[in-house]
Amino acid sequence: TKVRGKTAFITGAASGIGLATARALGARGARVILADIDGAGARAAADGLRAEGRDALGVELDVTDEASWAKAGDAARDFGAVRILFSNAGVGGGSGPFEQYDTEVWRWNYAVNAHAHLYACRTFLGDMKASGEPSHLVMTSSMVAIVPPPISVAYISSKYATLGIAMALRNELAESSVDISVLMPGMSATRIVETTRNLRPARQEIGKAAATSQAMQGVLAGGMSPDRIAARVVEAIEKGEYWIFTHPEWKAMAELVTQDMLAAFGPSADPAYKGDDIDGLIRAN
Numbered sequence: 001t002k003v004r005g006k007t008a009f010i011t012g013a014a015s016g017i018g019l020a021t022a023r024a025l026g027a028r029g030a031r032v033i034l035a036d037i038d039g040a041g042a043r044a045a046a047d048g049l050r051a052e053g054r055d056a057l058g059v060e061l062d063v064t065d066e067a068s069w070a071k072a073g074d075a076a077r078d079f080g081a082v083r084i085l086f087s088n089a090g091v092g093g094g095s096g097p098f099e100q101y102d103t104e105v106w107r108w109n110y111a112v113n114a115h116a117h118l119y120a121c122r123t124f125l126g127d128m129k130a131s132g133e134p135s136h137l138v139m140t141s142s143m144v145a146i147v148p149p150p151i152s153v154a155y156i157s158s159k160y161a162t163l164g165i166a167m168a169l170r171n172e173l174a175e176s177s178v179d180i181s182v183l184m185p186g187m188s189a190t191r192i193v194e195t196t197r198n199l200r201p202a203r204q205e206i207g208k209a210a211a212t213s214q215a216m217q218g219v220l221a222g223g224m225s226p227d228r229i230a231a232r233v234v235e236a237i238e239k240g241e242y243w244i245f246t247h248p249e250w251k252a253m254a255e256l257v258t259q260d261m262l263a264a265f266g267p268s269a270d271p272a273y274k275g276d277d278i279d280g281l282i283r284a285n
């Protein structure tokens, strides 16, 4: 999908990967709508882009709130017909034993990282499809959805959900004018750990997670610049690439995970069974 002249809507655009991608898309001649729960941050970032001569709009949006989507959608449509949708806002939280997770921490991860893609698509995807114009949907998953490190179960599993949504939508959109990409970054030096701190879990033991977050912040501070990741996102949109991998140092681990899975395939549990009609399943839809 050619970026120049298109209108792009980016969630989580006040900071990190979203902001860097808004800048990169703007530099390639796209008109950009920066949406974030940090409305002041989104508007300030849009002001900055306009000062550089780009066409930009900042809007406040809580991606977990359908009414907020309706408002942001209206503001977006006044600005332009969205043809690039980057569903990117994300948070990460929860540590310690899974069975002790605060329910709100769990719901928060899923609401922002996973469920919000439905609202994003409900707001823009129908029109993108109906336009018949080359359009592009990008969703931010994470390398942790392929190689899960021993960090938050809530975060990791919500990122698997995002990958799952992208995998399923890839089929659904195959015959449409909408291309799809899934972004699978490793570590990036962004404010994600600070965002996590904005949640104030009620229960004491969850509050103690701040210590873990600080250690994590140190590790993430050494991560890749979000600008490099943004450049790959723009390239993938222009080339129509589905997978966006940015961190090759994870490839050997990804191979191990895949091998572990493939090695577990054995002979059929029922030697008399003729096997699943997979072609039939595909045609049945």
Ligand code: NAI
Binding pocket: 011, 012, 013, 014, 015, 016, 017, 018, 035, 036, 037, 038, 061, 062, 063, 064, 088, 089, 090, 091, 092, 112, 140, 141, 142, 143, 184, 185, 186, 187, 188, 189, 190, 191, 192, 193, 195, 220, 223, 226
């Ligand atoms: P960031 O914290 O710098 O930016 C995330 C933005 O999302 C913030 O501006 C925040 O205000 C916004 N946001 C949070 N909750 C929101 C909500 N309910 N509605 C609207 N906006 C909301 O973090 P970063 O790293 O740029 O995160 C972007 C995406 O990249 C996330 O989906 C994250 O999970 C993913 N990611 C980040 C990695 C990293 O190492 N930083 C690695 C892999 C994936």
